[in-house]
Amino acid sequence: SQKIEQNSEALNIQEGKTATLTCNYTNYSPAYLQWYRQDPGRGPVFLLLIRENEKEKRKERLKVTFDTTLKQSLFHITASQPADSATYLCALEGGSYIPTFGRGTSLIVHP
Amino acid sequence: EAGVAQSPRYKIIEKRQSVAFWCNPISGHATLYWYQQILGQGPKLLIQFQNNGVVDDSQLPKDRFSAERLKGVDSTLKIQPAKLEDSAMYLCASVTSGSNRGEQFFGPGTRLTVL
Numbered sequence: 001s002q003k004i005e006q007n008s009e010a011l012n013i014q015e016g017k018t019a020t021l022t023c024n025y026t027n028y029s030p031a032y033l034q035w036y037r038q039d040p041g042r043g044p045v046f047l048l049l050i051r052e053n054e055k056e057k058r059k060e061r062l063k064v065t066f067d068t069t070l071k072q073s074l075f076h077i078t079a080s081q082p083a084d085s086a087t088y089l090c091a092l093e094g095g096s097y098i099p100t101f102g103r104g105t106s107l108i109v110h111p
Numbered sequence: 112e113a114g115v116a117q118s119p120r121y122k123i124i125e126k127r128q129s130v131a132f133w134c135n136p137i138s139g140h141a142t143l144y145w146y147q148q149i150l151g152q153g154p155k156l157l158i159q160f161q162n163n164g165v166v167d168d169s170q171l172p173k174d175r176f177s178a179e180r181l182k183g184v185d186s187t188l189k190i191q192p193a194k195l196e197d198s199a200m201y202l203c204a205s206v207t208s209g210s211n212r213g214e215q216f217f218g219p220g221t222r223l224t225v226l
Binding site for chain 2: 043049100
């Protein structure tokens with residue numbers, strides 16, 4: 001069955017550093033992969049979508065890479081700020097697959 | 112543009128009672144999803160609508176959960192009877208069509224507590 005893995009441990013970093021979050025998947029050939037931000041008690045907010053034929057996507061301080069050979073996506077936040085503290089979810093979809101989310105990784109940016 | 116609306120925001124019921132959630136997606140979005148998110152986990156898809164038709168409900172516990180989207184706009188999700196393990200956040204999301212397909216717009220969710 002399809003499986004998505006995100007680090008269950010919280011990522012703690014200092015303000016100004018680059019945060020890197022990982023999403024690995026198995027038994028999956030998604031057409032695209034998405035990253036969402038979720039704050040406590042609120043619905044997820046879309047950040048970036050990357051398609052299977054794309055290697056990298058950028059939006060302001062955010063960068064996503066997608067390696068379909070390694071079955072891995074990396075999500076980077078450069079010049080991180082305390083306001084970036086949240087849970088970040090990756091989601092895969094496409095083809096015959098229904099949207100499937102990982103459990104998310106909590107990011108804590110310390111001032 | 113207005114976002115996805117959901118109500119109620121919070122609901123507390125006792126086990127074996129019934130409950131209903133309402134969702135109004137972004138205008139023009141043909142695809143609508145209902146998700147269940149248990150604390151500490153990612154959202155799990157319950158049902159997907161395309162206009163007023165069901166695309167996927169393979170993960171919907173059909174013995175107690177039902178959903179409809181009669182006019183292809185707003186949708187309701189019902190649980191009857193509720194169990195303790197149904198305590199979760201219920202999220203509705205809608206998706207645009209065209210080149211931005213895939214980007215999901217989520218509502219604020221309904222936090223359900225079953226006692």
